[in-house]
Amino acid sequence: MSFFKSKVNYLPLFGSPTKSLSFRPISMKPVPRYIQPWLAEVVGSMLFIFTGCMSVIEDPLDTGSLQPALAHGLALGIVIALFGEISGGHFNPAVSVSVCLSGGLNVIMLVPYIGAQLCGGVIGAGLAxxxxxxxxxxxxxxxxxxxxxxxxxxxxxxxxxVVMTLFLTMSVCMGAVNGKTRSLLAPFCIGLTVTADVLAGGAISGACMNPARAFGPAAVAHYWTYHWIYWVGPMAGALITGVLVRLMLGDERTRLLLK
Structure with a gap:
C-alpha cells in the first residue's frame, strides 16, 4: 500500500497483482523487502502510540475527547506520510487485516506486521x-x-x-489501496478519520480502532479490564471492510462480484 504515484514497470512490494498498489524495483533482498518494512511498522507504531498515550496522560485542561482526537489524528497522518513508502504505513493490526483482505498485503507478512505493531505499542507506552x-x-x-x-x-x-474501525479501514482501503479511488491525500484523510471517530465515539468506547494502541498501554500499566473489546470490535470492522472491498467496492482487479 502506498500513498504516492507508482510506476507500472515495477513490481509491487508485497507481491499483489494489482498494478495500482505500491511499486518498488524488483528485489529479492530481505532488508528492503521484509526487514525494513517490519522496522518501519515498529517505529511508526511506537511514535503514534507514544503520542496517543501522552495525549491522554497529560491533559491538564481536561479537554475531554478534543486533545486525544487531535493528537491521534495528527500523529497518524504524519507517520503514514513518513513511512508509507516503506511499509504502507499501517501501524494497526485491524488495518493490516483489511489491507491483506483487499489484496494490498501478502498474507505471509500479516503476522510479522501485527507483531511489529504490538512491539511498537509496548515501546511507545513504556516511553510514556x-x-x-x-x-x-x-x-x-x-x-x-x-x-x-x-x-x-x-x-x-x-x-x-466495529463502526468506527469500519470507517477507518474503509478510508485506508479505498483511499490508499484501491486503484480506482486511491488519492495522494490519503494520509491526511486517514488522520482526519481518526480525529472524527474519537470526537464521535470517545465517550462510548474510547474510540480505539486499533488493537496495538490498546495492547501497548494495557501491557505496561497492567490494565486489562475489558481489553478484549478492543480486539473484537476493530477486527470485526476490518473483516467487514475487507469483504466489502473484495466483493463489491474494489476496482475490477480486486472485486470478485459485480464484474
Whole structure:
C-alpha cells in the first residue's frame, strides 16, 4: 500500500497483482523487502502510540475527547506520510487485516506486521510511562482504554468499535489501496478519520480502532479490564471492510462480484 504515484514497470512490494498498489524495483533482498518494512511498522507504531498515550496522560485542561482526537489524528497522518513508502504505513493490526483482505498485503507478512505493531505499542507506552509523573500516569491508567467500566456498556462499545474501525479501514482501503479511488491525500484523510471517530465515539468506547494502541498501554500499566473489546470490535470492522472491498467496492482487479 502506498500513498504516492507508482510506476507500472515495477513490481509491487508485497507481491499483489494489482498494478495500482505500491511499486518498488524488483528485489529479492530481505532488508528492503521484509526487514525494513517490519522496522518501519515498529517505529511508526511506537511514535503514534507514544503520542496517543501522552495525549491522554497529560491533559491538564481536561479537554475531554478534543486533545486525544487531535493528537491521534495528527500523529497518524504524519507517520503514514513518513513511512508509507516503506511499509504502507499501517501501524494497526485491524488495518493490516483489511489491507491483506483487499489484496494490498501478502498474507505471509500479516503476522510479522501485527507483531511489529504490538512491539511498537509496548515501546511507545513504556516511553510514556517513563516520562510521566507516577500519580498522573496511574490516574489515567497509563493511557489505556478505561471507558468501559460496567457490563451494560459492553454492547454499545463493541458496536461503536466495529463502526468506527469500519470507517477507518474503509478510508485506508479505498483511499490508499484501491486503484480506482486511491488519492495522494490519503494520509491526511486517514488522520482526519481518526480525529472524527474519537470526537464521535470517545465517550462510548474510547474510540480505539486499533488493537496495538490498546495492547501497548494495557501491557505496561497492567490494565486489562475489558481489553478484549478492543480486539473484537476493530477486527470485526476490518473483516467487514475487507469483504466489502473484495466483493463489491474494489476496482475490477480486486472485486470478485459485480464484474
Amino acid at each position: 510511562k517513563a516520562i510521566s509523573p507516577p500519580q498522573v500516569y496511574y490516574n489515567t491508567s497509563g493511557g489505556a482504554f478505561n471507558t468501559v467500566k460496567h457490563g451494560d456498556q459492553i454492547g454499545p462499545a463493541i458496536v461503536a468499535e
